[in-house]
Amino acid sequence: MFDARVPGLLAEAVGAPNVITDPVRLRTYECDGLTGFRQIPALVVLPGSTEEVAAAVRVCHEHEVPFVARGAGTGLSGGALPVADGVVISLQRLRRVLEIDPLDRRAVLQPGVTNLDITKAAAPHGLYYAPDPSSQQVCTIGGNVAENSGGAHCVKYGFTTNHVLSLRVVLPDGSIVTLGSDTGEQLGPDLRGVFLGSEGTLGIACEITVKLLRTPETVRTLLADFPSVRAAGEVVSDLVAAGVIPAAVEMMDALAIEAAEKAVHAGYTLTTAAALVVELDGPAAECDGQFEQVKAICDRHGCTRLHIAKDAGERAMIWKGRKAAFAAVGWISPDYIVQDGVVPRTRLAEVLERIARMAGEAGLRVANVFHAGDGNLHPLVLFNEDAGELMRAEELSKNITELCVQLGGSLSGEHGIGTDKACSMPRMFGETDLAVMDRVRGAFDPDRLCNPGKLLPTPRLCGEKPGRYRPHPLEEAGVIERL
Structure with missing residues (x-):
């Protein structure tokens, strides 16, 4: 049974205007992106600082009230599903980029900062944040930490865990600790690594220090069509076998292409069985050499059309088609x-068949639309x-x-x-x-x-x-x- 004292205590912790009890407003928080699971929480709190998060958690801990941290609500596994007679701790007010350090190439962020906004803040310094989830315009760094998100560029640059140096975390008893360090080095067990990807079950990350990378000198992007999904899958295996590690290798099948074209008209071929988006980045000479290898491998597997982006605008349009795919499926189902x-990459063709x-x-x-470079499938069941x-x-x-x-x-x-x-x-x-x-x-x-x-x-x-x-x-x- 929900303790009747808890709403008042939480109002003291975060301010009465930041406690939601209205049944209509609570329905906003009843699910995340996986809408098949729903549960209305007892109340929602919106803390404005790490200390307020800790105060809210202490109230829940002392009164044995279950709580769920929530970011942008874009998760697709029901990870932010509320608990009956429980509290949702929404982090949507914690949206500040606390620091950009161009010398040490790192950024300190609150959990509500979107993935794309990290790169926008770092761009004036010639830096960027490499993890690139397809929902980067709306997903937050706190959610990325909870799920250890990857994205299109993880095949070369790794997942969130490869880019997070330290975390300032509120533990389930309301205490505040730092996991990791600003240099990424630490003594003892890797508690930073334990926390990353724990899906909000070990505490709430309230300040996140990430490393930034230099903006690549050159970026080359192509869109290649293939007569079968198997042929496209074999290209991915051959690229890696040849020692070519692209910044991204994405695959879309005919259904995904149909949906994306209906939504954004990105210029994909509607009659093809599968398409690959391959992107290389790095020094110009290296990109040029690898680009020739990529084209040769595509030709060897029966590529029926090879479109090379001529400029940033064409590159953006190719990516617009790929990143629109999830939502675009609503056009066909x-x-x-x-x-x-x-x-495993070597079994892509088999699993798709x-x-x-x-x-x-x-x-x-x-x-099917997915990160082919590391075998991360995203099948959409219509x-x-x-x-x-x-x-x-x-x-x-x-x-x-x-x-x-x-x-x-x-x-x-x-x-x-x-x-x-x-x-x-x-x-x-x-x-x-x-x-x-x-x-x-x-x-x-x-x-x-x-x-x-x-x-x-x-x-x-x-x-x-x-x-x-x-x-x-x-x-x-x-x-x-x-x-």
Whole structure:
């Protein structure tokens, strides 16, 4: 039962105007980007500083109230799903770039700063922030830390964990600690690394120090069409085998291209089976040499059209088509599920062919758009809920992620496990592995108040049918009510 004293205590901690209790306003926070899971919280607080975050967490800790940190709400795994009779701690007011240090090439940020705004702040110094999630205009660095997000350029530059030097964190008891250091060096266990990608279950990152890179001297981008998905997948393997490490290698299949073209008219070929976006960056001489290798490998695998961006405008348009793909699927399907999994690059063609078979058996369509350079798939399962296709779509979505594990990959590359895939964790990890993860979580949060029900399977979570709430037949008949 929610302690009636908590709203007043939280109002003292963050200011009464920054506590939301109105039922209508609370619905804004009932889910993240995975809208199939919904739960209205008891209340929402909007702290304006690290100290206010800590004060709010202490209230929750002292009164045994579960709490969930929330950034922009763009997550796609249900990682920011509220808890019934719990508190959402929204970080949307913490949006300041606290420092740009051009000499040491680092930035200190509050968690609500968007990924793109980091680069905008660093650009006047000839610097940029390398991780490049496709949602970089809206996703925040706090969310990137929680999920260890990657993006288009992770094949060359790595994920968020490779670019975060230190974190100032509010632990689940309300204490404030620093994990890591401004140089990235530290003594003892790598607690910074433990925290990154923990999906908000170990605490709340309130100040994040990231490293910045010099803006590349040259950037070369091409768009290549192929007669089959297999041919495009084989190009990716051959690029790496040849020692070419592009800044990005992205793939889209015919359905994804159709959707993107309907939305943004980026100039992709509607009749092609698959397209690759390949980008190289670095010194001009190196880019020129590697670019010739890329073109030769594309030609060897039957490339039917090779478009080389002539300037920054054409390059931006190519990327606009790729980055619009998720949202653009709404042009070709009334409903869809965005999934996330990883396979070895050498098995890209195999997994895509198997996904196509699985989709056919389920009577559904799957559009594929993904970070081909590191095997991070983003299959989009298309369905029509009004036509009764939801359950089949959810089952297909789950089967695709578990297929990735079967082929030597993982359940997630960057979207996280959250609520969506917690019940699939035993497919990837043994009982001992999961027990160790739970012990680590318990060391940070012995009362399990910090983002409970996420990441690790629990009897309650996995004993229920995942997905949207489905009323019991007796409820539909008016015999019983849902509390």
